[in-house]
Amino acid sequence: MAFSSFLQSVFVFLIFLLCGISRKVTEARVIPAMYVFGDSLVDVGNNNYLKYSFAKANFPHNGIDFPTKKPTGRFGNGKNAADLIAERMGLPTIPPYLSMSSKSNKSRTQFLNGVNFASGASKILNDIDPQYPFSIPLETQVDYYLAVHKDLVQALGASRAQIHLSKSLFLIITGSNDMYNYFDSLSNSTQQQYVNSLVLIFKEQVKRLYDYGGQKFSIIGVGVIGCTPSERNEQAHGKCNEDVNRLSLKYNQALVSMLKNLASELRGINYSYFDGYSVMQNFIQKPTAHGFAEVKAACCGLGKLNADAPCLPIATYCSNRSNHLFWDRTHPTEAAHRKLVDYILYGPLQYTFPYLKPNPRTMAMEACSVSPTSFFTIFSIIVSVFIAFSNAQSTVPAIYIFGDSLLDVGNNNYLTISVAKANFPHNGIDFPTKKATGRFSNGKNSADFLAEKLGLPTSPPYLSLVSKSNKQKGSFVAGVSFASGGAGIFNGTDDEYRQSLPLTKQVGYYAQVCAELQQQLGTQAAQAHLAKSLHVVLIGSNDVFGYLDSSSTQNQYTPDQYVSLMLSTLKQHLQRIHGLGARKFVILGTGPVGCCPARRSKTGDCNELGNSISLKYSDGLKSMMQQLKPALGINYSFFETYSIFRNIVQTPSSYGFNETKAACCGLGYLNAKVPCLPVASYCSNRRDHMFWDLFHPTEATHKILVEHLFEGSAYSFPMNVKKLVSL
Numbered sequence: 001m002a003f004s005s006f007l008q009s010v011f012v013f014l015i016f017l018l019c020g021i022s023r024k025v026t027e028a029r030v031i032p033a034m035y036v037f038g039d040s041l042v043d044v045g046n047n048n049y050l051k052y053s054f055a056k057a058n059f060p061h062n063g064i065d066f067p068t069k070k071p072t073g074r075f076g077n078g079k080n081a082a083d084l085i086a087e088r089m090g091l092p093t094i095p096p097y098l099s100m101s102s103k104s105n106k107s108r109t110q111f112l113n114g115v116n117f118a119s120g121a122s123k124i125l126n127d128i129d130p131q132y133p134f135s136i137p138l139e140t141q142v143d144y145y146l147a148v149h150k151d152l153v154q155a156l157g158a159s160r161a162q163i164h165l166s167k168s169l170f171l172i173i174t175g176s177n178d179m180y181n182y183f184d185s186l187s188n189s190t191q192q193q194y195v196n197s198l199v200l201i202f203k204e205q206v207k208r209l210y211d212y213g214g215q216k217f218s219i220i221g222v223g224v225i226g227c228t229p230s231e232r233n234e235q236a237h238g239k240c241n242e243d244v245n246r247l248s249l250k251y252n253q254a255l256v257s258m259l260k261n262l263a264s265e266l267r268g269i270n271y272s273y274f275d276g277y278s279v280m281q282n283f284i285q286k287p288t289a290h291g292f293a294e295v296k297a298a299c300c301g302l303g304k305l306n307a308d309a310p311c312l313p314i315a316t317y318c319s320n321r322s323n324h325l326f327w328d329r330t331h332p333t334e335a336a337h338r339k340l341v342d343y344i345l346y347g348p349l350q351y352t353f354p355y356l357k358p359n360p361r362t363m364a365m366e367a368c369s370v371s372p373t374s375f376f377t378i379f380s381i382i383v384s385v386f387i388a389f390s391n392a393q394s395t396v397p398a399i400y401i402f403g404d405s406l407l408d409v410g411n412n413n414y415l416t417i418s419v420a421k422a423n424f425p426h427n428g429i430d431f432p433t434k435k436a437t438g439r440f441s442n443g444k445n446s447a448d449f450l451a452e453k454l455g456l457p458t459s460p461p462y463l464s465l466v467s468k469s470n471k472q473k474g475s476f477v478a479g480v481s482f483a484s485g486g487a488g489i490f491n492g493t494d495d496e497y498r499q500s501l502p503l504t505k506q507v508g509y510y511a512q513v514c515a516e517l518q519q520q521l522g523t524q525a526a527q528a529h530l531a532k533s534l535h536v537v538l539i540g541s542n543d544v545f546g547y548l549d550s551s552s553t554q555n556q557y558t559p560d561q562y563v564s565l566m567l568s569t570l571k572q573h574l575q576r577i578h579g580l581g582a583r584k585f586v587i588l589g590t591g592p593v594g595c596c597p598a599r600r601s602k603t604g605d606c607n608e609l610g611n612s613i614s615l616k617y618s619d620g621l622k623s624m625m626q627q628l629k630p631a632l633g634i635n636y637s638f639f640e641t642y643s644i645f646r647n648i649v650q651t652p653s654s655y656g657f658n659e660t661k662a663a664c665c666g667l668g669y670l671n672a673k674v675p676c677l678p679v680a681s682y683c684s685n686r687r688d689h690m691f692w693d694l695f696h697p698t699e700a701t702h703k704i705l706v707e708h709l710f711e712g713s714a715y716s717f718p719m720n721v722k723k724l725v726s727l
Contacts, residue, residue, distance in 0.1 A: 031089050032164055033114035034082075035148075035214070037141045037205075038173035040120035040331060042082040045073030046136060047120045049098035053134035055121035061300050061317045065334055065432070075120055076327045077299065077317075078334030082116055084341045085171070087455055097144050111148045112155075114168065117141035123177045124198045124205075138174055142205045149212045165213030166268075172206070173220040175255075179247050180225070191247055199254045203262060210266050217271040219259060221252040223280045229298040229307035230329035238296055238305060252277055274352050279340070283325065291339055293323040300328050322433050338457065396534050396725045398479035399451060399459045400513075400582070402506050402573075403538040405485030405696060407447045410438030411501060412485045414463035418499035420486035426665050426682045430699055440485055442664065442682075442692045443699030447481060449706035450536065450586075454725065462509050476513045477520070479533070482506035488542040489570050503539055507573050514580045530581030534725065537574070538588040538641075540566060540621075544613050545593065559609075563616045567624055578632050585636040586721055587625055588709070589618030591645035597663040597672035598694035604661050604670070606649075618642045622717065637724045640715040644708055648690060648701070655704055658688040665693050 036042050040055065048058045056073065057063075063071035065078035073096070074080050083093050094114040119136035126137050136144075152161040175198065181187075182194050189197070206217065225231065226244035235241055252275070259273055287295045299318040300311035309315060311328035318324060322335040332340075401407050405420065413423045421438065422428075428436035430443035438461070439445050451458045459479035484501035491502045501509075517526040547553050547562050557565065574585070593599060594610030601607070618640065625638050652660045664683040665676035674680055676693040683689055692698040697705075708715050711722045 031091070031167065031169055033112060033168040034086060034089070034091060034094050034171060035114050035145060035168060036082050036094055036116040036118050036171045036173075037138060037145075038118040038171070038220075039122040039177055040075040040118075041176075042080055042116065042118040042171070042173050043073065043075060043096070043120045043122075044080070044082055044093060044116050044118070045096040046098045046116070046118060048073040049096070050119070050134050050136070053121075055119075055135055057120065057311075060313045061311055061315065064317070065321065075331040076334055076337070077321050079337065080334070081173075081337050081341060082118070082171075084337055086114075088341070097141075097148070101144075101147075111152055112164070115145070115148055117144050118173070121177055122174060123181060124174055124201050125178055125181065126201075127181075138201070138205050142208050145209065146212055162213055166215045168214075169216050169218060170209055170214040171218045171220070175202075175222040175251060176225050176248075179222055179244055179251065182247060183244065191250055195247070195251045195254045198251060199258045202255065203258050206262065207266065210269055215268055215270060217269065219255070219271055219273045221255055221273060221276055222248040223276045224248070224284065225330075227280075227284055227295075228330045229296065229301070229305045229326050232296055233303075233305050233307035233329075249277060272352055283340075287325070291323065292325050292336075293320070294318075295325040297324075298326045298328050299324040299333060319434050395532055395727075396454050396456065396584075397529055398477060398533040399447075399454070399456060399481075399536060400479055400510060400533055401447055401459055401481040401483050401536045402503060402510070402577075403483035403536070404487045404500075404542055405440040405483075406541070407445060407481065407483035407536070407538055408438065408440060408461070408485045409445070409447055409458060409481050409483070410461040411463045411481065411483060413438040414461070414467055415484075415499045415501075418486070420484075420500055422485065422676075425678045426676055426680065429682070430686060440693070440696040441699055441702065442686050444702060445699070446538075446702045446706050446709075447483070447536070449703055450534075450710065450721070451479075453706065453710045453721075454534075462513070476516055477529070480510075480513055482509050483538075486542060487539065488546065489539055489566050489573070490543055490546070492546070503570070503573050507576055510577060511580055527581050531583040533582070534584050534586055534721070535577055535582040536586040536588075537570075539570070540590040540617055541593050541614070544590060544610055544617065547613060548599075548607070548610050559613050559616065563613060563620055566617055567620045570621070571624060571628070574628065575632070578634060583634055584724055584727070585625075585634055586639070586709070586724070587621065587636055588639045589621055589641045590614045591641045592649065595645070595649055595660075596695050597661065597666070597670040597691050600661060600670060600672070602669070615642055635724055635727050637709075637719055637721050638717045639705075639709050640717070641705070644705065644715045648704070652690065656687070656700070657690050658685070659683075660690040662689075663691045663693050664689040664698060670694075 040057075045058075047053050047056050057075045058071050058073045060071060062076065063069065063074065063078070066072055066074070086093050091113055094116040097115050097117045100110055100115065117136065119141065121135040122137055122141070123135075124138050126139055149161070149165070152164065155161075156164060178198055182191070187194055209217075224240070224245055225248055226241035231241040231244060232238045256273055259271060263269060263271065283290050283292065284295050287293065296305055298306035298311070299321050301307055301315050302309040306316070307329045311317065321327070321333050324333050325336050327333040405422075410423075412418050412421050422440040423436050423438045425436055427441065428434065428439065428443070431437055431439070448458045457478060459481040462480045462482050465476070465480065482501060484506065486500035487502050487506065489503050491504055514526070514530065517529065520526075521529060543566055547557075547559070553562070591614065592606065592611045593614045594607030599607040599610055622638050622640070625636050628634060629636060648655050648657065649660050652658065661670055663671035663676070664686050666672055666680050667674035671680075672694040676682065686692070686698055687700045689698050690701050709721055711720055713720060
């Protein structure tokens with residue numbers, strides 16, 4: 001199956017928005033639906049309804065990482081490209097056609113969000129595949145679309161249906177199984193004759209879709225399918241099958257040539273072809289640069305390269321699915337889908353035809369045939385529209401995070417001499433990968449959960465992005481985390497930990513990111529992007545600890561003076577972040593830091609001096625934000641971390657906790673005499689514990705905090721995050 005054939009869809013989609021939108025574009029007229037045609041790379045369950053089909057994935061271990069933790073018919077461990085594209089566009093997952101047509105109470109309006117016709121083992125050719133005799137070939141998929149078109153016309157009227165379809169995206173990912181079929185069937189045709197016949201059939205199906213309303217097409221070429229585990233398994237020393245790869249290249253070249261001619265034949269058609277072959281080749285040749293550790297073997301299967309047998313219930317599967325390129329013998333992991341879709345959205349554009357020039361703004365302007373002024377106007381609108389559709393609940397395109405270890409997702413991994421690290425066991429024991437990631441937790445932290453609430457990937461650590469030799473500017477568009485364990489408002493806060501990223505440095509890095517975004521998007525679009533993005537700030541705990549641990553600081557400042565200095569310094573940083581483009585802030589106060597296991601007394605009591613300083617700071621921060629709102633013209637949500645933590649400590653059972661004093665992981669009294677090192681012991685009932693280690697909350701605590709932060713009302717002022725993102 002064509003692994004990289006799905007890669008191209010998302011960026012292609014954005015180009016379509018540029019090229020297909022009129023100068024009077026409105027949000028309601030952009031991408032109302034997506035109609036998907038193809039094979040198992042984007043099948044979301046059609047083959048479940050094919051009684052005699054062998055090409056099914058509705059059994060374990062497929063779906064192990066899907067939200068329901070159950071197999072759905074998708075050929076993967078979780079979501080596939082069709083799901084991810086829909087998420088990014090604010091659409092629900094496009095349902096399989098056969099699930100809709102099988103309903104006795106079928107409604108004609110059910111097709112308005114789009115339909116997925118893709119079928120595992122599907123081909124362009126209509127001939128019967130002896131290995132998978134029951135699937136839905138491309139022509140039949142288009143036949144089904146014609147039935148949907150009829151229903152839409154009856155539901156909306158001919159004129160409205162035509163407008164609806166002309167604004168929708170038609171995504172086509174197919175051809176891989178035809179490549180395999182050439183070698184499996186011992187065709188009498190030459191390779192060129194075979195390729196020409198495929199392209200002719202493909203052309204006819206695109207013309208049929210065009211005749212029935214389709215005007216925006218994302219055409220996906222075949223990838224380096226000779227390098228799938230199944231093909232490697234048949235070659236000496238696990239090498240790629242270059243015969244299959246050469247045929248794929250020949251097909252892609254013919255497809256590009258056909259599309260050029262088709263564009264001149266069909267008036268008003270807009271399309272983009274993406275060279276996924278080259279992209280996938282880059283991923284295989286430089287796996288670590290793209291986050292992969294294994295690109296040859298499948299995660300799930302049996303035998304050599306886990307490719308002797310499919311991913312059946314009797315097969316074994318890997319625990320580190322996030323660093324595998326392939327889930328089974330022929331299909332990518334969810335992690336690969338996500339990374340590659342992000343790559344297409346925010347990466348370089350040289351793989352897109354016909355927009356081949358290196359400057360993305362020039363490419364889009366010329367592709368759309370508009371003047372620079374008109375282009376930038378449209379581009380800015382599209383950025384806003386993309387933000388609006390990035391999630392059904394949210395108008396947020398990205399999250400930029402500033403803070404300390406409570407939000408650090410791995411920056412300190414890249415600080416050579418820092419002792420404030422969490423990239424070792426038992427940290428990460430409950431993270432999806434079951435490995436330490438640099439998060440100071442047994443699993444996810446608040447940054448992860450907030451991103452999930454907004455339908456966004458977790459903002460990656462800044463230092464992970466800039467440390468790559470092949471750094472790409474586009475990676476900043478999805479958001480960045482600057483948070484660093486041990487960091488504080490003051491530059492000297494990290495003295496104990498020898499190295500961290502204090503807030504001054506974090507804001508400096510943010511300024512560099514803003515400059516990169518302006519170069520990539522243009523000033524106007526970058527400003528629109530940043531204005532809609534969330535800027536999350538959670539910092540101050542280490543400054544409080546610094547005061548408690550320094551007699552010289554206590555001699556120099558009273559607690560009130562010290563808090564005032566914290567607030568005035570933070571205010572300067574917030575003003576700078578605002579000056580760089582931020583307009584939406586999520587500000588979290590510090591918690592009762594005197595109640596963490598490390599700060600409790602020998603009798604188990606909280607350190608009330610620490611708590612009183614933390615409360616003074618939080619109250620002052622709340623007041624300061626009220627003043628900054630009219631002064632800067634910002635919107636914000638302030639979260640009273642202190643109050644909710646205090647409530648959890650006082651009434652733990654109401655939040656599902658049994659233990660709020662001792663850490664889960666550590667050694668000694670309250671498990672707080674020694675940090676959570678590999679030699680430490682850890683609890684089995686982590687869901688019952690408020691604290692993971694001597695300073696940091698468990699994943700369970702983080703999740704509760706974000707639930708209240710996002711849509712609660714008791715601790716958020718003047719609004720919760722859900723309300724903030726809707727503004």
